[in-house]
Amino acid sequence: MPLRFHWSLSQAGDKSRGTRPRSEMSGLLDFEAQVDFCRAAAASGIESVLMAFGFYRPDPMILSTALAARTERIKFMVAVRPGVLSPTAFVQQVNTVSALTAGRICVNVVTGNSPQELHYYGIFLEHDQRYERADEFLAVCRAFWERGEAVSFSGKYYTIKDGKLNTPFVAGDRPAPEIFLGGNSEAAEQLAIRHAHCLWRFADTPANLRERVPPIIAKGVEVGLLVSILARPTREEALKDAYGMVETLSARPQRVGKEFAQKTDSVAYRATYELAEKSETDWLTPCLWAGAIPHLGSAAIALVGTPEEIASAIMDYKAAGISQFLFLSWPAFSRPDIEEVTYFGCEILPLIRQKEREADAAAYQVSPMGVI
Amino acid sequence: MTRDALDPPGASDPAAKPAKFHWRLPYGGETSGGTWAHKFSTEDGMPDLQAQTEFCRRAEACGIDSLLTDFGYGKPDPMLLAATLGRATEKIKFILAYRSGLFSPTMFVQQLNTLSALIQGRLSLNIVAGYSPQEQHAYGDFLSHDERYERTEEFLAICRALWKPDGEVNFKGKYYQIEKGALKSRFVSSERAWPEIFVGGGSAQAQRLALKQGDCWMRLPDAPEKMRESVAAVLTGGVEVGLRLAIIARPTRREALEAAYAMTEGRERDREFVRASVRNMDSISFKAMFELSEAGAEWLTPSLWTGAARAYGPAAIALLGGPEEIAEAILEYKRLGVTQFIISGWPKLEQMVYFGEAILPAIREKERAAV
Numbered sequence: 001m002p003l004r005f006h007w008s009l010s011q012a013g014d015k016s017r018g019t020r021p022r023s024e025m026s027g028l029l030d031f032e033a034q035v036d037f038c039r040a041a042a043a044s045g046i047e048s049v050l051m052a053f054g055f056y057r058p059d060p061m062i063l064s065t066a067l068a069a070r071t072e073r074i075k076f077m078v079a080v081r082p083g084v085l086s087p088t089a090f091v092q093q094v095n096t097v098s099a100l101t102a103g104r105i106c107v108n109v110v111t112g113n114s115p116q117e118l119h120y121y122g123i124f125l126e127h128d129q130r131y132e133r134a135d136e137f138l139a140v141c142r143a144f145w146e147r148g149e150a151v152s153f154s155g156k157y158y159t160i161k162d163g164k165l166n167t168p169f170v171a172g173d174r175p176a177p178e179i180f181l182g183g184n185s186e187a188a189e190q191l192a193i194r195h196a197h198c199l200w201r202f203a204d205t206p207a208n209l210r211e212r213v214p215p216i217i218a219k220g221v222e223v224g225l226l227v228s229i230l231a232r233p234t235r236e237e238a239l240k241d242a243y244g245m246v247e248t249l250s251a252r253p254q255r256v257g258k259e260f261a262q263k264t265d266s267v268a269y270r271a272t273y274e275l276a277e278k279s280e281t282d283w284l285t286p287c288l289w290a291g292a293i294p295h296l297g298s299a300a301i302a303l304v305g306t307p308e309e310i311a312s313a314i315m316d317y318k319a320a321g322i323s324q325f326l327f328l329s330w331p332a333f334s335r336p337d338i339e340e341v342t343y344f345g346c347e348i349l350p351l352i353r354q355k356e357r358e359a360d361a362a363a364y365q366v367s368p369m370g371v372i
Numbered sequence: 373m374t375r376d377a378l379d380p381p382g383a384s385d386p387a388a389k390p391a392k393f394h395w396r397l398p399y400g401g402e403t404s405g406g407t408w409a410h411k412f413s414t415e416d417g418m419p420d421l422q423a424q425t426e427f428c429r430r431a432e433a434c435g436i437d438s439l440l441t442d443f444g445y446g447k448p449d450p451m452l453l454a455a456t457l458g459r460a461t462e463k464i465k466f467i468l469a470y471r472s473g474l475f476s477p478t479m480f481v482q483q484l485n486t487l488s489a490l491i492q493g494r495l496s497l498n499i500v501a502g503y504s505p506q507e508q509h510a511y512g513d514f515l516s517h518d519e520r521y522e523r524t525e526e527f528l529a530i531c532r533a534l535w536k537p538d539g540e541v542n543f544k545g546k547y548y549q550i551e552k553g554a555l556k557s558r559f560v561s562s563e564r565a566w567p568e569i570f571v572g573g574g575s576a577q578a579q580r581l582a583l584k585q586g587d588c589w590m591r592l593p594d595a596p597e598k599m600r601e602s603v604a605a606v607l608t609g610g611v612e613v614g615l616r617l618a619i620i621a622r623p624t625r626r627e628a629l630e631a632a633y634a635m636t637e638g639r640e641r642d643r644e645f646v647r648a649s650v651r652n653m654d655s656i657s658f659k660a661m662f663e664l665s666e667a668g669a670e671w672l673t674p675s676l677w678t679g680a681a682r683a684y685g686p687a688a689i690a691l692l693g694g695p696e697e698i699a700e701a702i703l704e705y706k707r708l709g710v711t712q713f714i715i716s717g718w719p720k721l722e723q724m725v726y727f728g729e730a731i732l733p734a735i736r737e738k739e740r741a742a743v
Contacts, residue, residue, distance in 0.1 A: 167449075
């Protein structure tokens with residue numbers, strides 16, 4: 001299967017993303033810049049844009065609906081935190097978006113990574129209880145999407161009696177939205193296996209992933225990588241931009257990444273942060289760079305290099321079982337998201353497709369001998 | 373939590389301001405008939421963007437202020453529908469109907485604030501505590517009528533605190549706990565710092581809730597003299613009063629009566645459906661209204677008719693007659709202090725257009741004459 005690619009819309013148009021503490025970020029929109037980004041992403045082979053959830057952001061469901069009215073192809077991967085709304089109301093919203101956008105919505109379930117922020121929303125559960133509740137939440141949602149009998153559910157966190165919705169999930173190709181789920185903990189893995197189509201992980205070395213990915217795939221769940229990207233025509237330019245970014249960030253008093261890592265109860269955020277801390281160099285592989293993590297947090301683990309280097313690195317991940325990628329870019333330091341995504345579409349994606357064709361051809365030749 | 377400095381000065385003389393007229397937005401599958409039994413079909417669950425956008429534009433042209441966008445399990449989500457319709461229109465506002473208990477108040481405010489930025493603040497809220505326990509159960513809500521009001525009060529108190537210009541929100545109630553709540557997205561509007569809040573419901577709890585947390589108390593109409601006391605009490609509290617009603621207007625009273633009887637004739641199946649639905653409700657005013665119409669008290673005044681409620685549900689209590697008669701009836705409510713009206717009519721589009729052409733000018737004329 002060809003690899004699938006997604007990109008974080010995040011605050012496209014907000015040049016300060018990731019450079020300031022979250023409490024100082026603006027919730028305001030640059031709607032036109034986001035429309036432009038969505039169109040450029042679709043033209044660059046990106047299937048969907050991640051619409052993140054957080055108190056410092058606009059609401060992803062509403063924003064997706066408005067962006068969809070101005071775009072034609074791009075899908076919206078809408079983040080949801082179980083616990084901030086009734087599962088019935090959530091399914092009603094997802095189905096409404098699907099009906100308004102010809103099915104251009106998928107769901108990214110996040111259980112929350114900052115206890116403080118969860119308190120803003122009235123959520124006071126511990127890490128493992130949040131996963132327990134997410135399990136019930138998704139069970140209810142999926143029952144609605146099965147569209148059989150009225151939905152009744154009796155659990156520890158939710159009780160639903162004779163639930164019905166008249167707005168169906170509308171998409172040409174599927175009866176329910178694709179469900180993505182982020183997390184590195186055992187609880188996240190189990191939850192993904194029960195309910196999701198794809199589990200997001202922060203990037204790690206292919207060697208580490210080769211151990212952890214196959215057991216998940218064996219349970220019928222895809223594994224995707226969440227990774228930042230900085231691609232330039234030459235390695236020198238890529239390194240110059242990467243190191244230049246760290247230099248700019250070092251001049252700032254605040255270590256957003258470090259502070260966040262101390263407060264979070266997310267296993268994924270802490271694990272990636274520690275991976276970066278323990279490593280003797282900033283380079284976990286020749287292409288996988290952890291140098292920005294102390295400044296920007298775990299999601300700043302990045303593929304850095306030339307199109308050829310990054311395409312090869314992506315193929316190594318594919319060989320380790322990874323089938324989808326969710327990219328973030330750094331508009332504040334190097335170049336706007338829209339340029340990074342366009343560069344990916346023009347220079348990197350064709351190389352990947354070429355390598356995939358070659359790999360398929362090779363597999364076809366050896367498979368009759370039972371090598372695969 | 374008490375009312376605070378965010379509140380506008382109370383409407384000192386409600387009769388001096390022009391009344392505001394809102395209309396109910398028809399749902400995708402609603403034909404001109406639009407009975408309750410039909411409302412629960414899957415066609416209604418699907419938005420019909422072409423027809424609904426057209427309805428919004430016609431409403432703008434008719435002098436309608438806002439369109440009521442219902443909430444219920446039979447329909448698409450109101451604010452997502454408004455996000456799409458609002459970006460295709462310029463003036464019309466949306467009164468989004470919601471209930472407490474479905475969302476975290478913080479998340480709810482975040483959604484509304486985001487929507488406000490996308491449609492220039494053209495939204496207000498119609499908060500109801502819910503009228504059907506069965507429907508609440510479908511959303512995972514198992515509280516009783518009175519508890520739902522208690523929770524709605526906490527819900528609105530938190531929402532209003534989040535709409536204050538700055539500062540963090542801390543709240544510890546029976547139903548919600550919020551610690552250092554903050555949102556970066558603000559309510560964006562050139563007119564207000566938070567959306568206008570309509571609180572619907574005829575019970576004493578609803579009235580109290582409107583006084584504590586609302587901008588306008590919405591109720592079903594009754595004969596004006598029977599409403600005088602409750603309207604005055606709410607106005608004294610600095611809160612507006614609005615009516616949720618229908619109109620059956622035709623060029624002459626006789627034509628209106630014929631239309632009304634034609635509309636309700638042979639609707640036995642719908643009547644059974646409404647009867648069963650109302651039996652399962654715990655809304656005090658809906659039940660009372662319905663019982664009046666079932667008991668044969670069809671005419672509460674010469675122009676206020678409950679007959680349609682039996683086939684179309686309690687909100688179908690209607691002012692019936694020619695344009696002059698309906699304009700005069702509305703003015704009579706206005707003289708009591710009622711300043712807002714949310715209306716439905718049949719056929720849906722034609723009746724709104726007729727209201728804009730024939731009735732609204734008569735109302736404005738009378739309003740000018742009264743000043």
